[in-house]
Amino acid sequence: xxxxxxxKSHYSSNQGMFGIxxxxxxxxxxxxxxxxxxxxxxxxxxxxxxxxxxxxALNVTAEELYNANPDYKAFQEGDAQPMGVTFQGYDFPxxxxxxxxxxxxxxxxxxxxxxxxxxxDNIKTPNSLLTDYNITFIxxxxxxxxxxxxxxxxxxxxxxxxxxxxxxxxxxxxxPRLSEKDGFIFTLADHTSxxxxxxxxxxxxxxxxxxSNIQTWQLRHGTDAFMDIMYIRDTDPETGNRHxxxxxxxxxxxxxxxxxxxxxxxxxxxxxxxxLYSEIPTWRLQSETQAIEMGLKIQQDQPDYTLPxxxxxxxxxxxxxxxxxxxxxxxxxxxxxxxxxxDMTPYYENQTKPNKPExxxxxxxxxxxxxPCPKSGYWFTLAKSDxxxxxxxxxxxxDYPNNQWGQVIWQFEGEKG
Numbered sequence: 294x295x296x297x298x299x300x301k302s303h304y305s306s307n308q309g310m311f312g313i314x315x316x317x318x319x320x321x322x323x324x325x326x327x328x329x330x331x332x333x334x335x336x337x338x339x340x341x342x343x344x345x346x347x348x349x350a351l352n353v354t355a356e357e358l359y360n361a362n363p364d365y366k367a368f369q370e371g372d373a374q375p376m377g378v379t380f381q382g383y384d385f386p387x388x389x390x391x392x393x394x395x396x397x398x399x400x401x402x403x404x405x406x407x408x409x410x411x412x413x414d415n416i417k418t419p420n421s422l423l424t425d426y427n428i429t430f431i432x433x434x435x436x437x438x439x440x441x442x443x444x445x446x447x448x449x450x451x452x453x454x455x456x457x458x459x460x461x462x463x464x465x466x467x468x469p470r471l472s473e474k475d476g477f478i479f480t481l482a483d484h485t486s487x488x489x490x491x492x493x494x495x496x497x498x499x500x501x502x503x504x505s506n507i508q509t510w511q512l513r514h515g516t517d518a519f520m521d522i523m524y525i526r527d528t529d530p531e532t533g534n535r536h537x538x539x540x541x542x543x544x545x546x547x548x549x550x551x552x553x554x555x556x557x558x559x560x561x562x563x564x565x566x567x568x569l570y571s572e573i574p575t576w577r578l579q580s581e582t583q584a585i586e587m588g589l590k591i592q593q594d595q596p597d598y599t600l601p602x603x604x605x606x607x608x609x610x611x612x613x614x615x616x617x618x619x620x621x622x623x624x625x626x627x628x629x630x631x632x633x634x635x636d637m638t639p640y641y642e643n644q645t646k647p648n649k650p651e652x653x654x655x656x657x658x659x660x661x662x663x664x665p666c667p668k669s670g671y672w673f674t675l676a677k678s679d680x681x682x683x684x685x686x687x688x689x690x691x692d693y694p695n696n697q698w699g700q701v702i703w704q705f706e707g708e709k710g
Contacts (some may be wrong), residue, residue, distance in 0.1 A: 323637075324416040346392035346403060347383060347410065349544045351518060352422045355414045365391070369415075381423070382410040388434060394544065395428075395516040399460050404541070406430045424548040429543040439533030441526075445501045448524070448539075452492045455512065460520070462491040463513035466614060469575035469584040479584055480504070486580065516600055519544045546602045563606045564680035567704065570609055571675050574617045574641070579626055583618040587667070593642060608659070608704075618641045622645055658705030662692035670708040676701040 294578060343364035353361075358381065359369055365383055368391075372380040385391050385408055394406040407430045412423040432447050433439040464470075465488055471479055473494035480489050481503055492510040521542040528535055544552070552564060558565035581591050597608045599612040611622040622640045631637045660667055662674075666684040673681040677693045684690065690703045 301302055309330060318357055328526050342389055346394045348394050348396060349410060349426060350396040351424060354420050354422060358423060367427045379414045379416050381412045381414045384409050390434065393428065397514055402454060402458060404430050406432060406434060423543045426543045428541050432537055437537050441502060441535060442498065442539040445498050449495055459510045460514050463511040463519060465511060466573055467578040467580060471584060471589055471590045472592060475589040479589060485583055516546055519549050546600060562649045566603060567607050574615045578617040578619055579624040582624040585619055618642045627654060660690050662701035664689050664690055666690055668705060671706045673706055674701050674703045
């Protein structure tokens with residue numbers, strides 16, 4: 294558990310992401326406790342599993358999920374939770390685990406040894422879609438556990454299959470831009486995040502054994518499906534047997550964005566994402582400052598990717614995330630001087646390019662400072678905190694010289710307050 298405080302440190306402004314990781318670990322730990330109790334508590338009645346694998350996919354309703362798997366009706370579960378959320382899915386008895394096929398645009402993959410499938414259903418919204426699944430599975434189908442060598446081989450084979458099917462490393466917006474080798478070194482450090490391992494780099498067994506007992510890899514398939522693969526490596530204190538409980542957390546793009554803005558802003562994520570955009574450079578600067586202090590080299594030409602959902606709703610092209618040059622200023626220096634009111638734009642990378650997101654007019658409208666307001670209503674700008682104000686058509690939009698953002702761009706929010 295040495296990494297928990299570091300994830301929180303990296304994403305102190307991104308509580309949604311930390312909350313999701315905590316949820317994932319919490320659920321997986323619960324399943325692990327069930328694992329060691331299952332043998333004693335399981336009924337002796339033999340359970341015959343269906344031959345057809347369980348089929349799941351994102352963006353279906355709970356009813357559609359269950360209708361697609363009638364052979365698994367006996368294993369359905371629905372657990373009502375506070376705040377109008379219900380856990381939907383399947384629960385399987387120990388030593389009778391299921392096979393599961395996850396289908397995504399242009400592909401699918403199969404997982405064996407599935408213990409549970411949990412989806413999060415908003416029962417306050419009729420026919421709400423399942424945008425996030427947590428799947429737990431186990432490699433060994435007996436109580437004797439599994440060797441570290443076999444767990445290593447099975448995981449590397451899984452990673453190779455996913456790579457061959459077009460899955461790629463999903464480098465987080467707050468992660469340092471490192472080579473695959475340096476990403477491994479960064480992950481092992483006590484004070485860093487455990488989310489920087491590129492699954493496409495095949496680990497040696499010796500490297501595998503250096504990883505923490507809780508480890509996560511982040512993947513995506515295009516921009517349609519996102520997946521975190523996590524293991525919990527544990528030893529039964531009574532028998533000494535080794536166990537690896539595996540977990541897949543699969544989300545669609547809207548869920549990923551809502552995790553970024555946090556639970557308090559799920560319903561107004563478009564506005565909150567635009568506000569957070571100005572903070573994102575410091576998330577990356579914090580981790581890259583740590584990497585440089587470790588003697589690692591930042592790959593400043595490493596690209597980000599466009600998230601079409603964000604581009605459509607906010608006009609922000611996430612492939613053009615602003616980065617602060619970590620070789621010119623440290624995270625601590627940047628925060629101290631920016632809080633003192635200094636213009637920090639000289640420390641942004643790519644000074645020949647715009648040091649701001651490309652806000653288009655396709656989503657909310659835009660207006661440059663000093664220009665007449667094109668439409669009456671409420672407008673805001675990233676260049677100044679608490680800038681939201683009402684302007685009438687024809688009003689000259691205010692400018693804020695020497696701000697930390699650069700050129701002042703006003704964005705239309707709506708006609709009503």
